[in-house]
Amino acid sequence: MVKATVIGAAGGIGQPLSLLLKQNTLITDLALYDVVNSPGVAADISHINTPSVVKGYLPPDGGLEKALKGADIVVIPAGVPRKPGMTRDDLFNINASIVRDIAVGIAAHAPKAFVLVISNPVNSTVPICAEVLKKKGVYDPKRLFGVTTLDVVRASTFVAEAAGQPTDSLKFKIPVIGGHSGVTIVPLLSQTSPSVSLDQSTVESLTNRIQFGGDEVVKAKDGAGSATLSMAFAGARFASAVLEAASGKGSSQPEYAYVDLTSESGGKEVASAIGASPAYFSVPVTLGPNGVEKIHGLGKVNDYEQGLIKKAVEDLDGNISKGVSFVESSKL
Ligand SMILES: NC(=O)C1=CN([C@@H]2O[C@H](COP(=O)(O)OP(=O)(O)OC[C@H]3O[C@@H](n4cnc5c(N)ncnc54)[C@H](O)[C@@H]3O)[C@@H](O)[C@H]2O)C=CC1
Numbered sequence: 001m002v003k004a005t006v007i008g009a010a011g012g013i014g015q016p017l018s019l020l021l022k023q024n025t026l027i028t029d030l031a032l033y034d035v036v037n038s039p040g041v042a043a044d045i046s047h048i049n050t051p052s053v054v055k056g057y058l059p060p061d062g063g064l065e066k067a068l069k070g071a072d073i074v075v076i077p078a079g080v081p082r083k084p085g086m087t088r089d090d091l092f093n094i095n096a097s098i099v100r101d102i103a104v105g106i107a108a109h110a111p112k113a114f115v116l117v118i119s120n121p122v123n124s125t126v127p128i129c130a131e132v133l134k135k136k137g138v139y140d141p142k143r144l145f146g147v148t149t150l151d152v153v154r155a156s157t158f159v160a161e162a163a164g165q166p167t168d169s170l171k172f173k174i175p176v177i178g179g180h181s182g183v184t185i186v187p188l189l190s191q192t193s194p195s196v197s198l199d200q201s202t203v204e205s206l207t208n209r210i211q212f213g214g215d216e217v218v219k220a221k222d223g224a225g226s227a228t229l230s231m232a233f234a235g236a237r238f239a240s241a242v243l244e245a246a247s248g249k250g251s252s253q254p255e256y257a258y259v260d261l262t263s264e265s266g267g268k269e270v271a272s273a274i275g276a277s278p279a280y281f282s283v284p285v286t287l288g289p290n291g292v293e294k295i296h297g298l299g300k301v302n303d304y305e306q307g308l309i310k311k312a313v314e315d316l317d318g319n320i321s322k323g324v325s326f327v328e329s330s331k332l
């Protein structure tokens with residue numbers, strides 16, 4: 001039995017993500033929670049003839065508790081998205097308390113679940129989740145992930161396009177490390193596999209496009225939100241990787257996720273490679289039955305990429321302490 005819970009299931013990401021999770025045959029119970037419309041989304045998705053049993057929950061009558069109880073994996077796309085002109089950090093004021101309160105629920109009702117945070121600003125919402133779980137005495141850093149898969153997906157697509165190659169099957173693998181906003185997103189294009197020859201000006205424009213890919217969608221949606229469909233694809237892909245690893249069928253390919261660098265021994269080496277801070281960083285990880293099994297090194301990083309990492313670390317430090325202070329000043 002594998003129970004997956006989506007928090008924010010009626011939203012722009014939540015609906016297609018729930019649809020994709022309904023197609024995951026590892027999941028036997030799919031719980032869809034939102035503050036609005038989740039019963040309708042659940043009724044609709046429940047008609048699909050794949051194995052999982054789908055239930056929708058709203059806040060009244062302990063809906064959050066029922067949705068979380070016994071969950072093996074909790075995916076969180078709850079909260080507000082950006083509008084043109086906003087940064088992800090501008091979402092902090094609203095989304096920080098939403099994520100904090102969800103984390104309180106997880107601590108009480110699903111303390112052993114894998115927790116996948118999609119809500120922005122991920123650079124701060126992951127530390128918020130971690131601090132709540134620490135305060136409640138149930139923090140397992142191996143089980144908490146900021147979902148940065150969309151950056152990896154975008155990098156693969158944009159590089160394939162630049163190389164004039166098909167975008168199928170994520171053919172191009174590009175490490176994308178750091179955080180999940182603007183300059184904190186650091187693609188290591190020199191490590192593209194299979195290797196492609198790109199001149200420096202193409203590297204710089206591709207780097208910029210990967211860092212600001214989210215803004216492209218925000219601009220195109222023109223006030224109607226940010227990436228939802230590509231995010232649902234990326235979120236479902238990462239959730240599947242976590243569940244497959246949990247079932248003992250882990251892949252030898254690392255996944256990228258924004259994790260606590262103290263969660264595994266390899267994190268110390270990454271921390272010293274990037275300058276001993278910050279505490280959270282998107283890194284290549286091998287997943288296993290208990291979550292993060294190994295944090296891999298960053299490979300050979302060139303001078304241009306070192307410069308990108310330096311800028312990323314400066315911003316990330318502030319984003320992380322903002323999340324930590326928010327929980328410190330919250331009454332839990
Ligand atoms: N990590 C990533 O790569 C990405 C993250 N995002 C972020 O994901 C979040 C969601 O985006 P969208 O789905 O487009 O927004 P949306 O507004 O369409 O959906 C959000 C859903 O969350 C629900 N919600 C609000 N407060 C809640 C609470 N306390 N408990 C449960 N549900 C609650 C809302 O009712 C709504 O259905 C945003 O913060 C966005 O910035 C978006 C794209 C990529």
Ligand SMILES: O=C([O-])CC(=O)C(=O)O
Nearest residue numbers: 082120150214215226227
């Ligand atoms: O850009 C946004 O606000 C949503 C997001 O995180 C992304 O698309 O990467």
